Amino acid sequence: MCGIAGVVNFSREHQVDAAVVRRMCAAMVHRGPDDEGVYAQDRVGIGMRRLSIIDVVHGHQPLSNEDGSLWIVFNGEIYNHAALREQLIARGHRFSTHCDTEAIVHLYEEYGRDCVQHLRGMFAFAIWDTKKRRLFIARDRLGIKPLYYRHTPESFLFGSEIKVVLAHPGVRAEFHRASLPEYLAFGYLSGEQTFYEGIRKLMPGHTLELEDNGELHIEPYWDLHVVKDHDGHSESYYVEKYRELLEQAVSSHLMSDVPLGVFLSGGIDSSAVAALMTKIRKAPVETFSVGYSENTYSELPFARTVAQHINSIHHEVLVSRHDFFDSLAKLIWQEDEPVVWPSSVALYFVARLASQHVKVVLTGEGADETLGGYSRYAFTLKNAAMDRVYRRLTPSMLRRGIRNSLANSPLISAALRRKLSHTFVALEGEDWASFYFDNFFSAFNSKRQEDLLASEFKQELTEGAAYRNVLKYWEQSSGDMLHRLLYTDIKTYLVELLMKQDQMSMAASIESRVPFLDHVLLEFATNIPRRFQLHGLTGKHILKKAVKDLLPHSILYRPKLGFPTPWSRWLAGAQIDSIESMLLESRSMDRGFFKSDAIEHLFNEHRAKSHDHYDRIWRLLNLELWHRVCLEGESHEFAMQERSVNLATPLA
Numbered sequence: 037m038c039g040i041a042g043v044v045n046f047s048r049e050h051q052v053d054a055a056v057v058r059r060m061c062a063a064m065v066h067r068g069p070d071d072e073g074v075y076a077q078d079r080v081g082i083g084m085r086r087l088s089i090i091d092v093v094h095g096h097q098p099l100s101n102e103d104g105s106l107w108i109v110f111n112g113e114i115y116n117h118a119a120l121r122e123q124l125i126a127r128g129h130r131f132s133t134h135c136d137t138e139a140i141v142h143l144y145e146e147y148g149r150d151c152v153q154h155l156r157g158m159f160a161f162a163i164w165d166t167k168k169r170r171l172f173i174a175r176d177r178l179g180i181k182p183l184y185y186r187h188t189p190e191s192f193l194f195g196s197e198i199k200v201v202l203a204h205p206g207v208r209a210e211f212h213r214a215s216l217p218e219y220l221a222f223g224y225l226s227g228e229q230t231f232y233e234g235i236r237k238l239m240p241g242h243t244l245e246l247e248d249n250g251e252l253h254i255e256p257y258w259d260l261h262v263v264k265d266h267d268g269h270s271e272s273y274y275v276e277k278y279r280e281l282l283e284q285a286v287s288s289h290l291m292s293d294v295p296l297g298v299f300l301s302g303g304i305d306s307s308a309v310a311a312l313m314t315k316i317r318k319a320p321v322e323t324f325s326v327g328y329s330e331n332t333y334s335e336l337p338f339a340r341t342v343a344q345h346i347n348s349i350h351h352e353v354l355v356s357r358h359d360f361f362d363s364l365a366k367l368i369w370q371e372d373e374p375v376v377w378p379s380s381v382a383l384y385f386v387a388r389l390a391s392q393h394v395k396v397v398l399t400g401e402g403a404d405e406t407l408g409g410y411s412r413y414a415f416t417l418k419n420a421a422m423d424r425v426y427r428r429l430t431p432s433m434l435r436r437g438i439r440n441s442l443a444n445s446p447l448i449s450a451a452l453r454r455k456l457s458h459t460f461v462a463l464e465g466e467d468w469a470s471f472y473f474d475n476f477f478s479a480f481n482s483k484r485q486e487d488l489l490a491s492e493f494k495q496e497l498t499e500g501a502a503y504r505n506v507l508k509y510w511e512q513s514s515g516d517m518l519h520r521l522l523y524t525d526i527k528t529y530l531v532e533l534l535m536k537q538d539q540m541s542m543a544a545s546i547e548s549r550v551p552f553l554d555h556v557l558l559e560f561a562t563n564i565p566r567r568f569q570l571h572g573l574t575g576k577h578i579l580k581k582a583v584k585d586l587l588p589h590s591i592l593y594r595p596k597l598g599f600p601t602p603w604s605r606w607l608a609g610a611q612i613d614s615i616e617s618m619l620l621e622s623r624s625m626d627r628g629f630f631k632s633d634a635i636e637h638l639f640n641e642h643r644a645k646s647h648d649h650y651d652r653i654w655r656l657l658n659l660e661l662w663h664r665v666c667l668e669g670e671s672h673e674f675a676m677q678e679r680s681v682n683l684a685t686p687l688a
Contacts, residue, residue: 038067038097038110038196039068039197040084040161041084041196042057043056043057043080044246046248052079054076058083063203064199066370072084073097073098074098077166084097084098084110099137099141101141101142102129102130105167106164108137108140110137110159111196112157112159114139116154116155116156117135120155124142124143137161140159144172149245156288156556158180158550159174159176159181170246174244178553179239179241179530184196184197184200184201185235186207186235193207198235214229215231218502219231219659220480220655221474221477221485222528223374223377223655223658226527226528230373231373240527241256241259260558262523275581278578279582279583281557282551283315284554284557285556286551289549294396295394297322297393297398298310298313298322299398299548300323300325300342301325302335302336303335303400304400305400306399306400307342307400308403309399309400310348311345312586314347314348320346321348322390323342323349324390326352326382329356336352352389355382365665367381367384369672371535372539373662373666378654379601381601387540387543391546401533401552403579405533406553407561408522408566408569408575409579409596411596414573415573416471419458419459420460420471420517422460423465424465426461435464442461453646469503472521477529478502479651479655487631488634488638489629489631492628493628493629505528506528509524509527518570519566604650607642612642624663630656635656
């Protein structure tokens with residue numbers, strides 16, 4: 037695991053200064069505290085920070101082929117590199133190390149851009165071809181490893197984090213204002229654009245080629261294809277095949293020359309990984325769990341049950357309210373963008389705990405999006421079926437009146453309003469953006485954004501900007517509704533989850549691996565017929581059957597909690613007043629994004645308990661902190677309870 041960086045200048049008069057590449061690498065020293073390396077020649081420079089995992093002694097980067105014509109920097113792990121090594125040696129290639137990086141170089145010699153088709157793992161790498169004067173960059177199929185770039189007429193910059201690109205002396209951090217509607221809706225950006233003007237991300241499953249003259253070519257090399265449900269296999273076939281592929285994936289992900297463990301939440305996904313690790317290694321594994329002081333929100337008892345069952349060496353950490361708020365600005369700086377989910381904070385603390393014992397952790401990320409694990413999938417299928425009947429039997433004017441009553445009636449509590457708002461009675465099935473994306477993702481839907489955004493700022497925006505990227509994936513998906521939902525979430529929501537996983541683990545200088553997202557396993561899982569994926573309102577039926585010999589029934593069939601956080605509880609007393617004060621400061625309002633009376637109205641409704649706005653308040657707070665820390669240069673190391681706007685005031 038590493039962080040990578042690079043510079044290509046297009047003018048022959050502008051040579052790359054190795055010190056500039058080192059400066060870019062220094063911005064991500066947390067990604068690779070063990071080693072640094074730089075290659076700089078003429079107008080090209082590439083560099084890396086290394087967290088040594090495979091071939092600890094000899095795996096220094098940048099690394100070259102035999103004649104020094106190709107130079108590579110690589111972030112990730114190639115789990116089939118040993119098999120690739122044998123094939124390449126048989127074809128006459130000579131290896132000087134045992135690290136997976138070198139296999140990529142020789143694959144590129146053999147296959148050029150098609151080298152990525154042979155790789156099984158997580159990766160973002162860059163190869164400079166000195167003969168062709170061409171830079172080749174690739175990102176893994178699912179987006180497990182990140183890659184950002186900035187392309188101008190003068191130069192091309194890239195890095196594993198946005199702050200790496202910003203560390204180049206010619207770059208100034210500016211907000212990409214057009215991204216605000218999508219952020220308000222989803223909390224993240226699902227297209228190639230980032231929050232920063234001019235800085236983009238290479239999308240998962242894509243390669244990039246940069247010519248010496250600055251000409252850029254970006255191409256997809258992988259997509260997820262869903263076959264129609266007519267293969268005739270029995271349920272037992274899918275259970276047995278999935279278990280076989282999952283066990284192979286976990287086994288391959290244990291490749292390491294340093295200690296490794298597992299993040300254990302107590303849910304079926306991480307528990308299955310931990311149990312399989314124990315079975316394969318035939319020895320206790322190290323498990324790491326995180327919880328909150330508020331027992332209602334803690335899944336630690338379930339994690340302990342699993343740890344005892346598999347006899348792991350178990351470690352725990354509790355996150356307090358003060359821990360949470362005092363680390364928020366730092367973690368926004370780590371992600372370079374607003375933190376989407378409060379659970380990211382807990383992830384950082386469990387990663388920091390793990391870093392005291394191991395260098396690598398396996399996680400359960402990805403099972404829900406590939407096996408229909410979220411309740412929203414089954415709920416949406418039933419909701420859509422009932423909506424079709426409802427629209428056929430109920431006139432549109434009456435439906436509109438019922439929706440307005442649900443939204444505004446003082447006779448309905450906030451809790452009941454929130455539940456009803458997810459049903460076909462409160463939604464319009466003909467509007468898919470509302471029916472699915474607003475229903476389960478969007479904090480600020482179109483109507484709420486209309487009320488919130490300042491009039492002058494709205495004039496800058498194009499209609500439908502909030503949903504354009506995600507609807508693109510929905511429209512290009514295929515199969516029945518379940519498989520279309522899975523495809524869309526894998527291309528959007530999952531990519532953001534993986535970014536969170538990468539950034540929070542690397543903030544603590546440990547590598548996280550996601551065996552459920554081995555692409556061979558994923559391609560099999562997402563083609564399992566719907567009738568075997570879902571039972572009632574629950575998913576992951578195949579996984580539960582596949583690992584029933586490994587885990588207690590109480591873990592396999594317990595209700596999914598989704599790692600809740602006490603954020604909604606913490607929005608009480610002086611806490612909510614402090615956040616509102618920050619958002620209404622002249623410094624905040626002068627940006628011209630929001631109407632002050634709309635923010636005041638939102639907080640008043642939340643205090644009155646007529647509406648639950650905790651997710652909207654979270655989004656606004658993170659956006660404001662991001663502006664202060666990432667754009668305006670305010671230190672991310674401050675303790676928030678020591679600020680004049682006291683976000684860690686004890687409950688009144």
